[in-house]
Each structure stands twice: as structure tokens, then as C-alpha cells.
Amino acid sequence: MKLIGKSKKGSDPAKSIESTSAQRARIETLVAGRGDEIIQRTKEKISAELAKLALLKNRAKAMDYFDEMAQIDGPRAKEIEEFKAKGGKVIGTFCHFVPLEIIDASGCLPLRLGCGHHATVGVGESYLGDPNLCPLAKSMAGCAIVDDFPLYSQCDYIIAPSPCDAKLKLGEALKEIGPLLTMNVPRVKEGESIRKQWIEEIKNVRDALEKITGKKIDKKSLKRSIIKYQKAHKAWRTLLSQKRKANVIWGRDFLLVGWVSFIDDIERWTREVTKLTKELKSMASAGKLVADKSTPRVMLAGSPVVWPNWKLPNLLEESGAIIVSDELCSGTRTFYDPVVTDEWTERAMIVAIAERYLYPCTCPCFSPNVEREDNFIREIEGSRAEGVVFHVLQGCHLHTLDASRLSRPLKNKGIPVLTIRSEYQDGDIGQIKVRVEAFLEMIEAGEDSLFEDV
Amino acid sequence: MAREQRIWRIRLVFQIVSLILVNSMIFGVISFGESPLVRDIYLPNATTKFFNNAPTHSIVYKIQDTLASEFDTFYSDLVIPLFIFLVLVVLLGRVWCAWLCPLGLPQDLLSLLRKKLGIPAYHLPRAAGQALHATKYLALFIIIFYTLSLGIPGSGLFEFRTGLAIPYEQLDPNRALYVYPQIALGLLPPSTIVPWLSILTTIFFLAMCFKIRRFWCYICPAGALQGLFHRQALFQLKKDSSKCTSCGVCTRVCPMGIQEVYSERKKDKVTHRNCTHCYKCVECCPEDDCLYVTFLGRRFLSSKSMEHFDIEET
Known part of the structure; x- marks a missing residue:
């Protein structure tokens, strides 16, 4: 098996329990020559989902760009190859805690690895060895061990935050395959010691990147990167406000735009999002809506819904609802918070970046988690959502617990809540469909009593 | 600007x-x-x-x-x-x-x-x-x-x-x-x-x-x-907690090191006795209308998200 990164400096084979050759042999038996088939199935799944999206009513033309980028072996993969040929390094990231600004400032390319490929879940599960783990982690592990998996095989280095057990142990498992840096995410945000520890954690990332590139990250490039991502934030927020004004974009399309930011060149992505927002604005003023005003408005919450796992969004929107808002770290939350700094000294910028990735984060891994509770209320009120659907991945304890914890106060406020526990596989579609339809009927029936201003 | x-x-x-x-x-x-x-x-x-x-x-x-x-x-x-x-x-x-x-x-x-x-x-x-x-x-x-x-x-x-x-x-x-x-x-x-x-x-x-x-x-x-009398003044710094994302920017930029603006989650009046009314927090808060200043109860200055401004070029 080919290793993820060609350089083996990061992991020391002598230190690991199993020798590298034994691990290679193990991975080989696990994949058992099915690698190409798995990749093929993944591509087919993506094409099928894209075909479904293409049929959507009144879809904005600017979405074509995002469709193109959504293919994992499409133009973006070629661009990354060219970037690597020029000596650029690609940094894989696990989740929302990795400071993208610092990766960008180091001249490397951030690539968020969180994925929804159902074809790799099986091998990933065998590799990690826990059937009760969440499919997201299994899928990521599967992608990492399959030879030449698009995008994954291009990572030179992985930065792995550990907000939950799955991500922590996934990082440990992948350490055997290629160089990887684990980030310690605190579970409590309060107190000066936590703040200091997290700032050090961010500095660790900076030092690791400096080691990889052999170049120091200077003030100028850090400032440039912060501003680059502030612009992405601005474009994203403008799109969000536009989306809230009228039903001009399907929730699935919006989630896809968010996913494309995981892999795309951020400046180009910002431009395309701005273009999309402009088109949506003209659509709104022309009255060209994707769904009329009486369509039940649903908020999607819980575990990340990552491309191409469009199972629940498809079910919701095909059953006659529209996803008007979400609080997913793969959706609205991607660029929701900006790095704000009033001084452009190196220290001030690092602290600003650190605080942006910790304090406003609504990941359920934190306790107490006032941020998440408040964010729910904000999202529901801002988007005038009539019901909340919790998407809970099987095996994701944090989201399962938070779903039941948050359901109660929401129900008390008169907001209908539906919790869908699911995997990546399509086996439970029929059952979920019945529950979703019943839920939407309930929303439509009780519409007047829920919100006065709808 | x-x-x-x-x-x-x-x-x-x-x-x-x-x-x-x-x-x-x-x-x-x-x-x-x-x-x-x-x-x-x-x-x-x-x-x-x-x-x-x-x-x-x-x-x-x-x-x-x-x-x-x-x-x-x-x-x-x-x-x-x-x-x-x-x-x-x-x-x-x-x-x-x-x-x-x-x-x-x-x-x-x-x-x-x-x-x-x-x-x-x-x-x-x-x-x-x-x-x-x-x-x-x-x-x-x-x-x-x-x-x-x-x-x-x-x-x-x-x-x-x-x-x-x-x-x-x-x-x-x-x-x-x-x-x-x-x-x-x-x-x-x-x-x-x-x-x-x-x-x-x-x-x-x-x-x-x-x-x-x-x-x-x-x-x-x-x-x-x-x-001693500052909190009873006609100028008041106020906060709409429902809009706060707890990002902590207000605390970091405050020259007087006031944490209470950040930690307050219930009351809307966040004028602290050490606050000098420099409005650095209002300037930097990245949420629309989360922090605002009132004079005689009338709002005349509010925080604005980056959506409303040009982002500085380097």
C-alpha cells in the first residue's frame, strides 16, 4: 500500500507497536484489492447525487461551478496535483478546529477531509475495529487506507484535532499511515489556563507547518491570510442573509456550497459565492423562488452532513420541506465566525486566531455549551424555521446526547423536533421517509400556533 | 472606511x-x-x-x-x-x-x-x-x-x-x-x-x-x-445577549481588561464602572446589533458584522 505522505519523518516506526511492513500487510488484506471498486462506487454515488441536484426547480446558474467542484476527481484534483508538482504541500484537516489561516499563511493548501463517502465505511470500520463508531470516522479511515483515493492520497500531512473519541482514535490510527499532528481540543472553555493551552496548541500547528515548509510564517503572510478568510466570511454571511430573505436556494445546494469550501481555493470560492449571492438576489427580486412561501421551513441540526451523504437533506426536501437553516459544522458554521483583531502584531494575530476557533465554536464536545443553545435560538428566529430536525449519526454520542438535551427546551417553546438517527448506508430510507413525512404534516397542521410572524 | x-x-x-x-x-x-x-x-x-x-x-x-x-x-x-x-x-x-x-x-x-x-x-x-x-x-x-x-x-x-x-x-x-x-x-x-x-x-x-x-x-x-456614579449615566453600553456568539473579541480588545461585557448573559446593561466608553468592543464585535450604545435610552451606535464593510486590503 502506498503511504499517504511520501515523507516518513513525522512518524517514527520504531516507536509504534506494529512494524510498518506488518501494517502494510494488514491494510492490504483489509482492502483486498477492492480499492478501485470502492473509488468507482464513490464516483458513481457523487454523479447520482449531482444528477439529482441538477433536476432541482429554479436552480441558480452559479451553482454550476459548485457542481463541477463537487466531483472529487474533477478539475480541483488536477489543480492540487499541479500545486504539488510545484513543490506545494497539502495539509489534510479533520474538522473545524484547524486554523486555516495559519495553513494558508504557510503557503500550504488546507484540505478538509471530513467526508460522506459510504463506499469506504466498510473497510474503515475493519481498520479502526469498532462497529459502534460513527460512520464519518469510519469513512475517513477507509478513504485514508484505500490506495490513490482522490484528494486523500494527496495529503502530505494531517492535522487532527480531537474533539471527540472517534476523531482522537482516528488520528491515532492514521498516524501509522502518514505524518500527523494531534491537536488537543479542550472540553471546557472557561478559565485562563485553557485559553493559554489552546493558544499553545495553535502555536504547535504553526511550528509544525514551519518545519514542513522550512519557511517561517511571517507577519505579512499571516495578515494576508486572515484578510483572505475574512473576505470568505463576509461572502458567506452575505449569502446567509440573502438565503434568509426568500426561498431562493435549496438547503442541499447551500450545503454543497459549504462543502466545496473544504477543498477549493478560498479566494476563488469567495468570488463564486459572491456571484451566487448576486444571482440569488436578482432571483428574489424577480420572484423566482425555489419553493413557495407555504413550504414548511426546517432547520437541520446535529452531526455534520457531508457531501455526498445527502440522504437526509434529500428526504426532507423531496418530502416537501425546505431546509432554511442549519447549525452544522459542515454548513452554516464553516465561515460563520471571523478572526477579529485590532492589532496586526504576530502575537495578537495568533491569539485572535486561537480565540476564533475556540470560543464561538458550537461543537457538542464542550460543556457548558451556552454558545450552542444560543445559536439554536438565533438560527430558528433568524430563518423563521418551523421545525428542527436533528441528524444524529449512529455512534456519535456527543450529538445524540445534545439532541435529547436540546430537544426538551425546544419542544417547550413549541418548536417541533424530530431526531433521525442514521448511518451512511441507504437501508433505512423508507423508514426515515415515513417519519419525515409525518413530521412535516405536523408542522403544516400546527403552523399558526407556532409563530405569530410567519 | x-x-x-x-x-x-x-x-x-x-x-x-x-x-x-x-x-x-x-x-x-x-x-x-x-x-x-x-x-x-x-x-x-x-x-x-x-x-x-x-x-x-x-x-x-x-x-x-x-x-x-x-x-x-x-x-x-x-x-x-x-x-x-x-x-x-x-x-x-x-x-x-x-x-x-x-x-x-x-x-x-x-x-x-x-x-x-x-x-x-x-x-x-x-x-x-x-x-x-x-x-x-x-x-x-x-x-x-x-x-x-x-x-x-x-x-x-x-x-x-x-x-x-x-x-x-x-x-x-x-x-x-x-x-x-x-x-x-x-x-x-x-x-x-x-x-x-x-x-x-x-x-x-x-x-x-x-x-x-x-x-x-x-x-x-x-x-x-x-x-462611583458612572453606571447611572445617560450614556449606557448595552448588549443583546441573544445575538452574542461568545467569541470573546470584546474582552480581548478592551483596553481596561473588562470581562463582564463578555460574560453577561442576562441583563442588557453592561456598562462597567471601569469602562471608559471608548467603544472598542462595539467597533470590533462581529455580530449585528449585539453591542450598542444608548443615550437616554435611544440607540445611536451599534456593532456591525463584516457584511457591511469593506475588508482592509494589505
Whole structure:
């Protein structure tokens, strides 16, 4: 098996329990020559989902760009190859805690690895060895061990935050395959010691990147990167406000735009999002809506819904609802918070970046988690959502617990809540469909009593 | 205008104008001070008397002066100035500190210079900041206690009245910062005495304020005096907690190290007694209308997200 990164400096084979050759042999038996088939199935799944999206009513033309980028072996993969040929390094990231600004400032390319490929879940599960783990982690592990998996095989280095057990142990498992840096995410945000520890954690990332590139990250490039991502934030927020004004974009399309930011060149992505927002604005003023005003408005919450796992969004929107808002770290939350700094000294910028990735984060891994509770209320009120659907991945304890914890106060406020526990596989579609339809009927029936201003 | 600059630029203009006009120091209209109309107006912010005939003095000066010398008249001279002081503080709160104070301007200019040079600010640890904030109340207490005992004939300190009657004057950086330029400009006779101790504190002031944002505001007794009534002022800093994402930006950018604006989750009034109304938090808060400022209950300034501004190019 080919290793993820060609350089083996990061992991020391002598230190690991199993020798590298034994691990290679193990991975080989696990994949058992099915690698190409798995990749093929993944591509087919993506094409099928894209075909479904293409049929959507009144879809904005600017979405074509995002469709193109959504293919994992499409133009973006070629661009990354060219970037690597020029000596650029690609940094894989696990989740929302990795400071993208610092990766960008180091001249490397951030690539968020969180994925929804159902074809790799099986091998990933065998590799990690826990059937009760969440499919997201299994899928990521599967992608990492399959030879030449698009995008994954291009990572030179992985930065792995550990907000939950799955991500922590996934990082440990992948350490055997290629160089990887684990980030310690605190579970409590309060107190000066936590703040200091997290700032050090961010500095660790900076030092690791400096080691990889052999170049120091200077003030100028850090400032440039912060501003680059502030612009992405601005474009994203403008799109969000536009989306809230009228039903001009399907929730699935919006989630896809968010996913494309995981892999795309951020400046180009910002431009395309701005273009999309402009088109949506003209659509709104022309009255060209994707769904009329009486369509039940649903908020999607819980575990990340990552491309191409469009199972629940498809079910919701095909059953006659529209996803008007979400609080997913793969959706609205991607660029929701900006790095704000009033001084452009190196220290001030690092602290600003650190605080942006910790304090406003609504990941359920934190306790107490006032941020998440408040964010729910904000999202529901801002988007005038009539019901909340919790998407809970099987095996994701944090989201399962938070779903039941948050359901109660929401129900008390008169907001209908539906919790869908699911995997990546399509086996439970029929059952979920019945529950979703019943839920939407309930929303439509009780519409007047829920919100006065709808 | 970039988002980060929209408030402090206006504030800088206010500070310069007030330095010239309200505090009347560099271009003070000397004869104007004799007018009975303004005789009793003492500014709540400045801590010194800049020159004899200036139209406006500082209340801290007036308190020291009266307490030390007017035991026999039961300090009746203080009644009207204190009343005017109260009115001024209730009217503007500590807007006096960030927008109108003659010592605020050099502090902000020093910070600006530091930023231009790319030197990071020193953020006081929470405990040190709290201790310094307490120092200003202690300083105020000592000043009042000392001058009060000076004025009482049987206190044993009565003889010091001629030597060291107004103690804070000896230390105040205002003295050296503004009286020397006036002598240089010929506005004051060269014989005007500037206490050498205040030159030392001025050097200390310049050094500390360069590295620590608004250092003097932590220990200024005039700020302490205003802080006592500040929360009842007509200017109020308010917060809409439902819009807060707890990002902590307000705490990080606050020159006074106030955490309460960040941690408050229930009440909407977040004006803290240490707040100088510089509105740095309102300027930097990345959420629409999360932090806002009211005057007589009317909102006139709110935080705005980056959506509404051009983002600065490098």
C-alpha cells in the first residue's frame, strides 16, 4: 500500500507497536484489492447525487461551478496535483478546529477531509475495529487506507484535532499511515489556563507547518491570510442573509456550497459565492423562488452532513420541506465566525486566531455549551424555521446526547423536533421517509400556533 | 472606511478638539476664566489645574484645594462644583475619559505608535488588572484623607499646608505634559513651577502607556471619582445577549481588561464602572446589533458584522 505522505519523518516506526511492513500487510488484506471498486462506487454515488441536484426547480446558474467542484476527481484534483508538482504541500484537516489561516499563511493548501463517502465505511470500520463508531470516522479511515483515493492520497500531512473519541482514535490510527499532528481540543472553555493551552496548541500547528515548509510564517503572510478568510466570511454571511430573505436556494445546494469550501481555493470560492449571492438576489427580486412561501421551513441540526451523504437533506426536501437553516459544522458554521483583531502584531494575530476557533465554536464536545443553545435560538428566529430536525449519526454520542438535551427546551417553546438517527448506508430510507413525512404534516397542521410572524 | 477604524477615528477628532477647546490648555483663553458664568465648572476628567486663569479646572484639583484650606467655612465652596460635577458625570458618564480627556489622547497616540512599530501590547493578567483598578480608589481615598487632615487645625499636619497642599499635583503627568509646552509657546511665564516629581511620573506614564493600553486609566483618581456614579449615566453600553456568539473579541480588545461585557448573559446593561466608553468592543464585535450604545435610552451606535464593510486590503 502506498503511504499517504511520501515523507516518513513525522512518524517514527520504531516507536509504534506494529512494524510498518506488518501494517502494510494488514491494510492490504483489509482492502483486498477492492480499492478501485470502492473509488468507482464513490464516483458513481457523487454523479447520482449531482444528477439529482441538477433536476432541482429554479436552480441558480452559479451553482454550476459548485457542481463541477463537487466531483472529487474533477478539475480541483488536477489543480492540487499541479500545486504539488510545484513543490506545494497539502495539509489534510479533520474538522473545524484547524486554523486555516495559519495553513494558508504557510503557503500550504488546507484540505478538509471530513467526508460522506459510504463506499469506504466498510473497510474503515475493519481498520479502526469498532462497529459502534460513527460512520464519518469510519469513512475517513477507509478513504485514508484505500490506495490513490482522490484528494486523500494527496495529503502530505494531517492535522487532527480531537474533539471527540472517534476523531482522537482516528488520528491515532492514521498516524501509522502518514505524518500527523494531534491537536488537543479542550472540553471546557472557561478559565485562563485553557485559553493559554489552546493558544499553545495553535502555536504547535504553526511550528509544525514551519518545519514542513522550512519557511517561517511571517507577519505579512499571516495578515494576508486572515484578510483572505475574512473576505470568505463576509461572502458567506452575505449569502446567509440573502438565503434568509426568500426561498431562493435549496438547503442541499447551500450545503454543497459549504462543502466545496473544504477543498477549493478560498479566494476563488469567495468570488463564486459572491456571484451566487448576486444571482440569488436578482432571483428574489424577480420572484423566482425555489419553493413557495407555504413550504414548511426546517432547520437541520446535529452531526455534520457531508457531501455526498445527502440522504437526509434529500428526504426532507423531496418530502416537501425546505431546509432554511442549519447549525452544522459542515454548513452554516464553516465561515460563520471571523478572526477579529485590532492589532496586526504576530502575537495578537495568533491569539485572535486561537480565540476564533475556540470560543464561538458550537461543537457538542464542550460543556457548558451556552454558545450552542444560543445559536439554536438565533438560527430558528433568524430563518423563521418551523421545525428542527436533528441528524444524529449512529455512534456519535456527543450529538445524540445534545439532541435529547436540546430537544426538551425546544419542544417547550413549541418548536417541533424530530431526531433521525442514521448511518451512511441507504437501508433505512423508507423508514426515515415515513417519519419525515409525518413530521412535516405536523408542522403544516400546527403552523399558526407556532409563530405569530410567519 | 474599514470596520476597525470607524469609531476610533471619530474619537481622535473629538479628543483633539476637546484638548484645544474644552480643556483649554494649549490655546486657553486666559481672560475668559474670570467670567462668573464658568467659574464653578470643574471638569470631571482632567486632574490638574493647568494655569491660573484657565476657564475650566479639574474637580480633583478643586477637592484637594478646598479640603486643605477651608475647614472654617465647612467646605461650602465645594457644594456647587460638586453638584456641577455630578450633573456632568450623569450627563456623559466616563465618555469624559475616552473622548474628552487630555491624558487620554497621548495614551491613544502612544498605542497607535506602538501598533505602527509592530510591537505587541502587554495584556495585564486578570489579577494584576483588578489590583490596578483597585489602586485608583485607594489613591482617591488617600488624596481625600490627606487633604482633609491637612485642613484640620488640630491634626498635626496643619503646617504642611504651605509645603504640600495639593499632593496629587506633584505626581500628575498632566502637569509636565501640558505646562511645559505652554511655557515653550510663551502662554505661561517661565517662572511657573513644574514639580520635578511629575516629570518622573510623566516618564513612567509614557513608558507604561506605550506597552500597556490606557495604563493611566487603571490608576487615575479622576476616573475613580467618576466610576462611583458612572453606571447611572445617560450614556449606557448595552448588549443583546441573544445575538452574542461568545467569541470573546470584546474582552480581548478592551483596553481596561473588562470581562463582564463578555460574560453577561442576562441583563442588557453592561456598562462597567471601569469602562471608559471608548467603544472598542462595539467597533470590533462581529455580530449585528449585539453591542450598542444608548443615550437616554435611544440607540445611536451599534456593532456591525463584516457584511457591511469593506475588508482592509494589505
